[in-house]
Amino acid sequence: MDDRDVKGQRLIALFVLGCLLFNYPVLSLFNVAAVAFGVPLLYVYIFAAWALLIALMALAAESRR
Amino acid sequence: MLQGHLIVLVAFAYLGLLFGIAYYADYRADAGRSIIDNPFIYALSLAVYATAWTFYGSVGRAASDGIGFLPIYLGPTLMIALWWLVMRKIIRISKSNRITSLADFIASRYGKSALLGGLVTVIAVIGILPYISLQLKAISTSYAILLQYPEIRMPASAGVERLATDTAFWVALILAAFTILFGTRHLDAAEHHEGMVAAIAFESLVKLLAFLAVGAFVTYGMYDGVADIFSRARADPQLNPLLTPLEGVAGGYANWVWLTILSMFAIMFLPRQFQVAVIENKDERHLNKAIWLFPLYMLAINIFVLPIAFGGNLRFPGGGVDADTFVLTLPMAAKQEGLALLVFIGGLSAATGMVIVETIALSTMVCNDLVMPVLLRLKGLRLAERRDLTALLLGIRRGAIVLLLLLGYLYFRLAGEAYALVSIGLISFAAVAQFAPVLLGGIFWKGGTRGGAFCGLVAGFFVWTYTLLLPALVRSGWLPEDLVEHGPYGIALLKPLQLFGLAGLDQITHAMIWSMIANAGAYAAVSLLGTRDPQEARQASVFVDAYRQGDTPGAPFWRGTASAGELHRLLTRFIGAEPADSAFREFARSRGLAWPSGALQADANLVYFVEMQLAGAIGAASAHIMVASAVKEEVLSIEEVREMLDEASQVIVYSHRLEQKSRELERATEELRTANERLKELDRLKDDFVATVSHELRTPLTSIRTFSEVLRDNPGLDPAERARQLGIVIKESERLTRLINQILDISKLESGNVEWNPGPVDMEEIVGDTVAAMRELFKENRIELHTRIPEHVPPVIADLDRIVQVMLNLLSNAMKVCEPGQGRVEIALTRGGDFLRVDIRDNGPGIDVEDQDAIFDKFRRAGVAGVGKSHGTGLGLHISRRIVELLGGRIWVVSTRGQGTCFSFTLPLAIQVAVQHQVLA
Numbered sequence: 011m012d013d014r015d016v017k018g019q020r021l022i023a024l025f026v027l028g029c030l031l032f033n034y035p036v037l038s039l040f041n042v043a044a045v046a047f048g049v050p051l052l053y054v055y056i057f058a059a060w061a062l063l064i065a066l067m068a069l070a071a072e073s074r075r
Numbered sequence: 076m077l078q079g080h081l082i083v084l085v086a087f088a089y090l091g092l093l094f095g096i097a098y099y100a101d102y103r104a105d106a107g108r109s110i111i112d113n114p115f116i117y118a119l120s121l122a123v124y125a126t127a128w129t130f131y132g133s134v135g136r137a138a139s140d141g142i143g144f145l146p147i148y149l150g151p152t153l154m155i156a157l158w159w160l161v162m163r164k165i166i167r168i169s170k171s172n173r174i175t176s177l178a179d180f181i182a183s184r185y186g187k188s189a190l191l192g193g194l195v196t197v198i199a200v201i202g203i204l205p206y207i208s209l210q211l212k213a214i215s216t217s218y219a220i221l222l223q224y225p226e227i228r229m230p231a232s233a234g235v236e237r238l239a240t241d242t243a244f245w246v247a248l249i250l251a252a253f254t255i256l257f258g259t260r261h262l263d264a265a266e267h268h269e270g271m272v273a274a275i276a277f278e279s280l281v282k283l284l285a286f287l288a289v290g291a292f293v294t295y296g297m298y299d300g301v302a303d304i305f306s307r308a309r310a311d312p313q314l315n316p317l318l319t320p321l322e323g324v325a326g327g328y329a330n331w332v333w334l335t336i337l338s339m340f341a342i343m344f345l346p347r348q349f350q351v352a353v354i355e356n357k358d359e360r361h362l363n364k365a366i367w368l369f370p371l372y373m374l375a376i377n378i379f380v381l382p383i384a385f386g387g388n389l390r391f392p393g394g395g396v397d398a399d400t401f402v403l404t405l406p407m408a409a410k411q412e413g414l415a416l417l418v419f420i421g422g423l424s425a426a427t428g429m430v431i432v433e434t435i436a437l438s439t440m441v442c443n444d445l446v447m448p449v450l451l452r453l454k455g456l457r458l459a460e461r462r463d464l465t466a467l468l469l470g471i472r473r474g475a476i477v478l479l480l481l482l483g484y485l486y487f488r489l490a491g492e493a494y495a496l497v498s499i500g501l502i503s504f505a506a507v508a509q510f511a512p513v514l515l516g517g518i519f520w521k522g523g524t525r526g527g528a529f530c531g532l533v534a535g536f537f538v539w540t541y542t543l544l545l546p547a548l549v550r551s552g553w554l555p556e557d558l559v560e561h562g563p564y565g566i567a568l569l570k571p572l573q574l575f576g577l578a579g580l581d582q583i584t585h586a587m588i589w590s591m592i593a594n595a596g597a598y599a600a601v602s603l604l605g606t607r608d609p610q611e612a613r614q615a616s617v618f619v620d621a622y623r624q625g626d627t628p629g630a631p632f633w634r635g636t637a638s639a640g641e642l643h644r645l646l647t648r649f650i651g652a653e654p655a656d657s658a659f660r661e662f663a664r665s666r667g668l669a670w671p672s673g674a675l676q677a678d679a680n681l682v683y684f685v686e687m688q689l690a691g692a693i694g695a696a697s698a699h700i701m702v703a704s705a706v707k708e709e710v711l712s713i714e715e716v717r718e719m720l721d722e723a724s725q726v727i728v729y730s731h732r733l734e735q736k737s738r739e740l741e742r743a744t745e746e747l748r749t750a751n752e753r754l755k756e757l758d759r760l761k762d763d764f765v766a767t768v769s770h771e772l773r774t775p776l777t778s779i780r781t782f783s784e785v786l787r788d789n790p791g792l793d794p795a796e797r798a799r800q801l802g803i804v805i806k807e808s809e810r811l812t813r814l815i816n817q818i819l820d821i822s823k824l825e826s827g828n829v830e831w832n833p834g835p836v837d838m839e840e841i842v843g844d845t846v847a848a849m850r851e852l853f854k855e856n857r858i859e860l861h862t863r864i865p866e867h868v869p870p871v872i873a874d875l876d877r878i879v880q881v882m883l884n885l886l887s888n889a890m891k892v893c894e895p896g897q898g899r900v901e902i903a904l905t906r907g908g909d910f911l912r913v914d915i916r917d918n919g920p921g922i923d924v925e926d927q928d929a930i931f932d933k934f935r936r937a938g939v940a941g942v943g944k945s946h947g948t949g950l951g952l953h954i955s956r957r958i959v960e961l962l963g964g965r966i967w968v969v970s971t972r973g974q975g976t977c978f979s980f981t982l983p984l985a986i987q988v989a990v991q992h993q994v995l996a
Contacts, residue, residue, distance in 0.1 A: 048302020
């Protein structure tokens, strides 16, 4: 049951991380007229952060400690 | 080329393919070899979340709102992170309580309340109708547009056409027929639809591929990549603002947040999501993959949305082409017929997937939780006495499917044109979000009561209707505009879109805020102020404590009268004779009985078992009614139930703790006992040692002092006498020194702080040396000393000085016990195996058997009767034994009183040499 508790806690932490990444304070930082790779910064940020979050969730969910 | 016939043909071919996959999957499931018992299929089936809304509507929203379409997918990603806790619990509860639908779950939690089940069903049906109409709109619109190829013309608005020529109407009917074939061919006791799951997993792949294809084409075929699209957009003054859409507007962020929250609820509580995620789940462990695969799917299907949206805006400036159709009209504009057809199929796939699963889930709810409880209570129908009800159940479901699709079409005609696709969908999201407080509260808070759930749902649904449904009807012209503009009866505070003056928010956000406040508020307030009956309390405990339960949750609280035969007949009526028989046989076997026989008692467990089986077919609420009527239970008072629960849990906890404590106590006692014994022993040894050492030291010291005093007090002593006395002083000093050295030696040996120099040692030489050293002494005492040494003496591993010490000790012992003039001491060396043995034999008085072991102890001297020759310290043999043992050998004595003594010890040979020598004599 211990392993599962850790897994649950890690995923909760990722949930909180996601809430932070995709909400007001952090999001507004990227809401500027800048450009990365020719694409507006906000779009790049959101998709990159999303991909990162998914990768972390994959690690947390599939880990067998 | 893209004529109506071709399009219709391809569409039907695709639907036929889906049906074939479903049929095959069902066939495999019946044969026991399920093909959907696979985490990838599970994750793909979850993607039924992406409907025509995702396929067409996202681009539509992005074209006018930039990134504002994305929270719908970010929300589920976040929620899924919590699934490990929340969804696992829901799945576990559902499996052990044989839950068949969302309404069933809620009804079951709050005391198997048929009323709640019905209410949830009604809310779900009304709430989902807009969503279904959205799919119909998407299919019919995309068909109409494709038909116009190569022209790109938006179709006329919906309400204009007659029924018979309205594509959407035919689409509704065809989908109804298709869904009936999919999901109601037979009645499954657990509401599993393996075929359906396989088909929608496949269609999830199709829609993803179609979208990626058109996305790649637009981005790299029509333009030069994403950078190209966005740089052109930046150059366009109309499109530029879209690139930073969340700029500074408070409403902007609030909308973003609430949209995220809304979709977090939607991924849980949409009937189709609940169906595939919970009911159709084959294995809890599939969650592991689903947790990241499904968000990945959503990421993939959204990656090209923005490029397509901006590409469309650039290609079709001026709003002549509805942005919802960009996905289709862009390849059409580029004359890509095949791609356009693929896109159409992709959109069709997305829409049909949604319709099939959603209507099957809803029809199950309508049948089990709305219609059946009512029918069962109508005494007039005497349903309880009908022998076979499966046909009735299937009929109700099929009728429900047709009805749902027709109602969806109706909504489409009435209100479908008013909004863009996404807005329509969000209305449905907000409706199912009303289930959130009640369901989430239900699995985490035992205090949630049926009354609270009812009030919460009613309040939330009312606010939803008032703030979302009403305005939609107003906007479509079915209700006077005055209602929205000035509020009912002119009361400005009650304006549907600005309740109590809350302005500046998106319509959906506004509705969400107020409905959640009303819903959660009523739920909490009424629950806390109200009471629960025993059934509720039990169910609350079963749900909230699901992780702590075994497979069969809780001892049932029944007191009733029934017979096993009656229960069996009841079960047969609903699930058929064969399944009922096998279920009863299994149950009986678990009790060690046979069925049929008279032995099976209708006790609480059997009743519970039967109710569970029944619940799989007709839902928990109806099953409860049926069984209750058959069993004529007595209602336990809340007090009795509470007492039973409390007592049971207390006893369990108490006995647990007792067991633990007594085990710990035993362990501690044992450890204490052994420690005590050891301490006592060591204490005794220490006392002995200290006592003896003090004594031993005192004796020579006393002599030394005495004689020294004599010498001092008698200066005129005779020189010869003086010399003699001095001699004694010196000898005793020497003895004292020897003793102290030996004590130091022992302590070093015992603690391991010895300086060893082990190396190959020639025993022959040692013997020779010691004999030479002792020869004078032996001659003085007139004792013979012989040696018997073989020719080849192999070297041994030993410390030279220490072995000499041992030899001297043994020799001097031997000498001391021999009679002068008659004594004979012999030293013999023999080889045995891997050891060399040294024997020192004397013909002294011998040692008693009782003393032979003790003789190696500290301070023991052989008690020789009458002969007090104890010049030794009593430590010599002890030290010798220690030395020999530390070198890896053994030392022992063989003796008989009156026939001499033989001390022997062994030493290990130096290995490499040992191999080469023969066995010696």
